[in-house]
Amino acid sequence: MDVKTVCLGMLDHGPATGYDLKKAFESSFAHFFAAGFGSIYPALSALADEGLVSCETIPQEGKPDRKLYRITPAGHDALLEALDNPNPSHKVRSEFLATVCFSHLMTNEQIRTMLANRKREIENYLALFEELESACTDERTPGHEFVLGFGKAMIKTKLDYIDRFGDTLLHEEGEQGNTKAQSATG
Amino acid sequence: MDVKTVCLGMLDHGPATGYDLKKAFESSFAHFFAAGFGSIYPALSALADEGLVSCETIPQEGKPDRKLYRITPAGHDALLEALDNPNPSHKVRSEFLATVCFSHLMTNEQIRTMLANRKREIENYLALFEELESACTDERTPGHEFVLGFGKAMIKTKLDYIDRFGDTLLHEEGEQGNTKAQSATG
């Protein structure tokens, strides 16, 4: 399942432009499937080439023409086929946790800053989720409901864990830390 | 923070071969930073080229010579510098959650299978964590302790969420689903 397939799935819900899809990637999909314009536009072109979507060009003045994409019957079939994967992946790549593994080489200040920044980012997601929850309560599929709840449960656990155990990463003054003196003697 | 940097951090803990590092990536780092031989060996070569690690070749019979890598003072400095990032990323890419978003297009059987498989994968992590916890309780840094606990908290939340809300994805018989008849009429 790549960006192309997710675009196809989004279009199954209704016609949209690349710009519209970007907004979906930034809101309801943000916490588990990021994609930028550099992925989305080529994906839509490729889908159109394969006949899985059709494209209606809507002229505009002062802006590039809008390109409204619509899923085709062939596209819908392709989507069902892509969805027929019994083992979809769930991958995490965390510089944060990797950094934490080596936090004994950092100063307490570096650690505190890093934890605070991570918390801030998590709280941004929380705000996003609450916004999503209030918007368009109708016409939300059980899938979206599930994913939203899943995201919320995850970030609550993360926030709670950092609050409880963040301090265990700190060390006694002078005991450790990333200092020039240390690195020179080390 | 790429594979190279993580290798450097692992080597700061003690000399190791590429094969050894692979085992670390498969155990304590598995849940947040995957890497295969195709990334690790080139990373070690590059680190050696840059003088951040040294390499001792240990002849063997019947197998390729072991190459034992050791971090250099320059490598340690480079590690500290890489660790001085106030905002390390934490990225999730989940085909699973994307699929769930479109689960109204799947049959109940497909959904059940997918959920069961995900649960199985999560339980494998749980087993891995318990194994890690029992092994080498000494010489584990606070960082590793934190990351292990973080991983456990995450998967417990995931498992619990799927158990509680997995059923909400299922639909009435005949209501929905990925059938040929449907896709032909759709």
Place this chain on the structure above:
DNA sequence: CGCAACATGTAAGCGGTTACATGATTAC
């Protein structure tokens, strides 16, 4: 008899990120 563990590497390819290119309108 086959599989897992040990041990290293290369090369093609893929998919996504980032930066670049353009430009009007509207809200603060």
Place this chain on the structure above:
DNA sequence: GTAATCATGTAACCGCTTACATGTTGCG
């Protein structure tokens, strides 16, 4: 005045995955 929104696209690059290539030892 300056930022955000609207709106599309290309091209270089980067880093990781996958497949290939090779071969022994030991366990069940």
